Amino acid sequence: MSAATPLHAWIAGAALALAASVQAAEGVKLPPVHRAQLANGAQVALVEKRDTPLVAMTITVRGGALGDAPGKEGTASLFADLIQKGSGERNAAQFAEAVETAGGSLVASAGSESLGIRASFMARDVDLMLELAGDALQRPALASDEFEKARTLAIQSIAAAKDSDPRALIASYGDAWLFRGHPYGRPVGGSEGTLAAVTLEDVQRFYAAHVGGDRTIITVVGDIDARAMSSKLERAFGGWRKAGAPTPRAPAPQAVSGRRVLLVDKPGATQTYFWLGNVGASRTDPARTQQTVVNTAFGGRYTSMLNTALRIDSGLTYGVSAGFDRASQPGAYQVSSYTQTESTVQAVDLALATLERLRRDALDAPTLASAKSYLLGQFPPTLETNGQLAGRLADLLFYGLGPEDVDEYAQRVAAVDAAAVRSAIERAFPKPADLAIVLIGDADRIRAQVGKYGPVTEMKITDPHFAPPRT
Amino acid sequence: MKRTIALAATLLAVAPQVESATTTTAATLPGADQIVTRTLPNGMKLVVWPDRDIPNVAMYIWYRVGSRNERPGITGISHFFEHMMFNGTKTRPPGEFDRTMEANGGSNNAYTSADVTVYQNWFPSTAMPLIFDLESDRMRNLDFDPKKVDSERGVVYSERRSSIDNDNFGTLVEQMQATAYVAHPYQIPTIGWPSDIEAWKVEDLRAYYQQYYAPNNAVMFVVGDVEPSAVFDLATRYLANIPSQPPPAPVTTDEPPQQGERRITVERDAQTPLLAMAWHAAAAPDRASRVMEVLLAILGNGDSSRLYRRLVDQEQAAVDVGTAHDQGFDPGLAWVYAIVPPDGDVARTEQLVDEEIARLASEGPTPTELTKARNQALAGFWRGLETISGKAQALGTYEVFHGDYRKLFEAPAQYESITADDVKEAAAAVLRPENRTVGRLVPPPRARGDAVATGAVR
Numbered sequence: 025m026s027a028a029t030p031l032h033a034w035i036a037g038a039a040l041a042l043a044a045s046v047q048a049a050e051g052v053k054l055p056p057v058h059r060a061q062l063a064n065g066a067q068v069a070l071v072e073k074r075d076t077p078l079v080a081m082t083i084t085v086r087g088g089a090l091g092d093a094p095g096k097e098g099t100a101s102l103f104a105d106l107i108q109k110g111s112g113e114r115n116a117a118q119f120a121e122a123v124e125t126a127g128g129s130l131v132a133s134a135g136s137e138s139l140g141i142r143a144s145f146m147a148r149d150v151d152l153m154l155e156l157a158g159d160a161l162q163r164p165a166l167a168s169d170e171f172e173k174a175r176t177l178a179i180q181s182i183a184a185a186k187d188s189d190p191r192a193l194i195a196s197y198g199d200a201w202l203f204r205g206h207p208y209g210r211p212v213g214g215s216e217g218t219l220a221a222v223t224l225e226d227v228q229r230f231y232a233a234h235v236g237g238d239r240t241i242i243t244v245v246g247d248i249d250a251r252a253m254s255s256k257l258e259r260a261f262g263g264w265r266k267a268g269a270p271t272p273r274a275p276a277p278q279a280v281s282g283r284r285v286l287l288v289d290k291p292g293a294t295q296t297y298f299w300l301g302n303v304g305a306s307r308t309d310p311a312r313t314q315q316t317v318v319n320t321a322f323g324g325r326y327t328s329m330l331n332t333a334l335r336i337d338s339g340l341t342y343g344v345s346a347g348f349d350r351a352s353q354p355g356a357y358q359v360s361s362y363t364q365t366e367s368t369v370q371a372v373d374l375a376l377a378t379l380e381r382l383r384r385d386a387l388d389a390p391t392l393a394s395a396k397s398y399l400l401g402q403f404p405p406t407l408e409t410n411g412q413l414a415g416r417l418a419d420l421l422f423y424g425l426g427p428e429d430v431d432e433y434a435q436r437v438a439a440v441d442a443a444a445v446r447s448a449i450e451r452a453f454p455k456p457a458d459l460a461i462v463l464i465g466d467a468d469r470i471r472a473q474v475g476k477y478g479p480v481t482e483m484k485i486t487d488p489h490f491a492p493p494r495t
Numbered sequence: 496m497k498r499t500i501a502l503a504a505t506l507l508a509v510a511p512q513v514e515s516a517t518t519t520t521a522a523t524l525p526g527a528d529q530i531v532t533r534t535l536p537n538g539m540k541l542v543v544w545p546d547r548d549i550p551n552v553a554m555y556i557w558y559r560v561g562s563r564n565e566r567p568g569i570t571g572i573s574h575f576f577e578h579m580m581f582n583g584t585k586t587r588p589p590g591e592f593d594r595t596m597e598a599n600g601g602s603n604n605a606y607t608s609a610d611v612t613v614y615q616n617w618f619p620s621t622a623m624p625l626i627f628d629l630e631s632d633r634m635r636n637l638d639f640d641p642k643k644v645d646s647e648r649g650v651v652y653s654e655r656r657s658s659i660d661n662d663n664f665g666t667l668v669e670q671m672q673a674t675a676y677v678a679h680p681y682q683i684p685t686i687g688w689p690s691d692i693e694a695w696k697v698e699d700l701r702a703y704y705q706q707y708y709a710p711n712n713a714v715m716f717v718v719g720d721v722e723p724s725a726v727f728d729l730a731t732r733y734l735a736n737i738p739s740q741p742p743p744a745p746v747t748t749d750e751p752p753q754q755g756e757r758r759i760t761v762e763r764d765a766q767t768p769l770l771a772m773a774w775h776a777a778a779a780p781d782r783a784s785r786v787m788e789v790l791l792a793i794l795g796n797g798d799s800s801r802l803y804r805r806l807v808d809q810e811q812a813a814v815d816v817g818t819a820h821d822q823g824f825d826p827g828l829a830w831v832y833a834i835v836p837p838d839g840d841v842a843r844t845e846q847l848v849d850e851e852i853a854r855l856a857s858e859g860p861t862p863t864e865l866t867k868a869r870n871q872a873l874a875g876f877w878r879g880l881e882t883i884s885g886k887a888q889a890l891g892t893y894e895v896f897h898g899d900y901r902k903l904f905e906a907p908a909q910y911e912s913i914t915a916d917d918v919k920e921a922a923a924a925v926l927r928p929e930n931r932t933v934g935r936l937v938p939p940p941r942a943r944g945d946a947v948a949t950g951a952v953r
Binding site for chain 2: 078116117121144173180184187189325335337338364397398401402409
């Protein structure tokens with residue numbers, strides 16, 4: 025343990041003028057960020073923002089579900105569930121009581137490459153917030169009765185989700201089907217099958233190997249004094265041990281060549297939900313802004329090419345969207361929608377034809393100009409709240425991006441031209457002939473028709489996994 | 496998702512946002528003293544809250560019309576009309592509204608509930624004159640292209656399939672609302688019954704436009720990077736000369752007191768059965784609704800709530816529990832629901848809910864529980880006011896449902912005034928079996944065997 029390292033301003037106020045050529049209305053800048061590093065290597069970023077008496081905090085530990093042992097998917101996620109169920113001096117009930125009596129929120133969850141905590145408390149309760157988060161990550165009870173309850177609940181929650189709107193689940197099937205054999209294809213929350221195999225010892229092993237202060241990013245934004253907060257963080261987290269194993273990393277995924285179809289049978293469904301995807305682009309891709317501009321025009325807003333074709337002009341669906349899952353490595357680029365069972369083929373054909381049209385015709389000048397204007401106009405509200413700012417700071421530190429990712433966003437958007445659009449489409453948007461396709465619907469009513477999209481593999485929605493085991 | 500209905504969604508959005516507050520006053524809320532209002536000669540009221548945190552504006556237009564204004568044959572038309580507000584005017588062809596707005600950096604959405612239809616625009620402040628032009632055009636010149644009416648019918652049907660027909664909770668809630676109300680139009684599902692979705696006519700839409708989409712039936716809220724005088728100038732230019740209309744016919748039907756418990760069962764394929772209870776409660780502005788919010792928070796808000804601890808944590812009789820509270824112009828429903836585990840016993844889950852309600856009705860809440868509910872409300876109040884959108888929504892809720900946006904700032908005192916006895920009495924007076932509808936969603940007998948077999952896979 026050591027004293028907090030001196031603070032230094034990451035972005036001095038003077039740097040705010042850097043992007044003066046872009047009109048104020050076209051972009052927002054990060055506020056001044058105070059950065060520090062704790063004795064154990066944890067990175068800290070703080071912002072003083074006093075318009076409400078609230079404080080938001082994120083704690084991000086690198087690794088997450090990448091540390092799950094094969095066949096034990098959901099381990100990191102169960103760990104995150106469990107650290108809210110008793111730590112330090114508090115049992116599960118006392119922990120929840122402490123959070124909620126203060127009117128706070130504190131949620132621990134796992135992601136594909138990290139796990140952590142997001143919290144929001146009244147400023148007067150900031151010491152309690154640090155104590156609870158510090159206990160959860162450094163002194164979790166990991167009790168066996170709470171583990172059994174958490175595991176059972178996780179399994180039952182998947183069953184409940186399968187009874188609910190399939191829109192919430194289809195990406196889990198899509199990722200499993202697209203990234204077969206790659207970590208991004210493993211379900212972060214586990215499946216009913218893999219959760220059944222996870223033991224408390226797995227969780228304890230995971231904790232020892234993959235959770236520690238050395239691989240952690242802490243951001244706090246709100247009604248705080250940065251210097252005082254830095255000292256508090258050093259006291260709360262500076263003595264946190266290092267994790268035992270190297271930080272796991274995902275290899276580059278292999279894109280799909282040709283098509284393969286996964287048909288998930290949900291008997292009685294009156295709609296077919298579909299997902300078309302291939303490997304897209306990473307969070308740090310140098311062309312990410314160009315890709316986002318193209319996706320906005322293609323599937324990222326109401327008047328997008330896809331929504332115009334499938335909703336506005338044809339009434340086939342209530343909604344269609346497309347987008348990039350960005351992570352350290354390229355995640356999925358996906359198109360997702362739904363339509364009544366009878367129009368399944370018509371809607372999927374139209375989505376494929378629209379993708380073909382993007383690749384053939386790219387974007388005309390008015391569409392490109394409109395997409396850029398839309399992105400610029402909609403950017404400021406993405407950095408409005410304490411929680412949004414805390415999340416963005418964590419995102420930048422996690423991916424090793426500098427403040428220019430935010431501060432020069434408007435200039436990057438403004439600079440996208442027709443050549444950049446062409447290049448982005450060619451490199452990051454899938455060919456219609458190369459896709460992993462998932463359909464959730466009443467298989468008896470669509471089986472015969474969907475074979476034309478490629479070889480079909482069929483499973484039931486009640487099967488305890490998100491894609492059949494590979495044979 | 497764009498253009499939604501506030502229906503089953505209310506069941507899942509558990510935490511009350513701006514409805515709640517405790518020790519806050521207008522004086523401590525930065526910028527609240529800057530709020531200015533004006534009523535145009537045609538009866539349209541504007542409420543403007545300057546907030547220059549970001550160079551953007553949230554403009555919300557509330558029309559006092561929703562599915563409670565409907566009748567058999569045209570159920571769902573308020574929500575369908577909301578869709579048609581984006582589909583062309585006499586001066587702009589279908590699609591131009593959205594294309595123009597997005598090309599100028601703006602986005603929009605809208606929602607319809609039983610009580611109101613709300614149109615939301617989010618845009619850079621430089622686009623404000625254009626947005627006024629677009630809004631004035633569709634308030635004055637809306638047109639109904641028969642082709643668009645037909646394709647939009649398909650869109651709304653898809654929305655119904657998604658939120659009701661292919662979602663077990665949506666299905667159960669719709670059936671329970673139709674059961675809990677025998678007279679009042681809150682029985683009507685906001686999305687509309689399928690045969691009505693298929694049958695709306697252009698004449699119905701025209702009549703709706705004439706009757707409800709008048710300036711005197713609307714309130715506009717503008718929050719963000721604006722100068723109030725500039726907003727009022729634009730309003731005078733674009734909105735003031737739209738003629739007012741006779742006030743719409745009021746909804747006069749009162750739901751008669753319920754005289755005994757109603758129970759329904761919905762049979763659907765399901766691994767996890769559902770249990771829900773709905774009691775007749777109060778209208779939004781009634782102090783009893785504040786009491787009910789506190790009561791429901793104590794029962795079901797968070798992992799330390801009574802129902803979560805008993806049903807999920809201690810007895811494993813539920814995968815999740817929650818509460819909801821429909822608050823509108825007329826007395827709405829207070830809800831408690833539970834997701835039952837795959838091989839669980841719905842009757843036992845119900846018995847545990849009953850025990851917890853009975854305990855609250857006989858013993859009342861503890862001082863800690865009251866403090867907790869207040870602090871949750873206070874934090875929720877602040878979180879709701881963190882954004883210009885949240886502020887616009889809060890102003891709208893208080894102005895339209897409570898009669899005056901300034902009551903937003905009186906809410907803290909109202910919550911402060913709620914006592915343990917208030918909560919105890921409300922539990923006894925409202926959460927009575929004779930005042931409730933109990934709904935269960937269970938798999939049909941054949942599929943129940945399947946569900947057990949699936950459970951065995953674990």
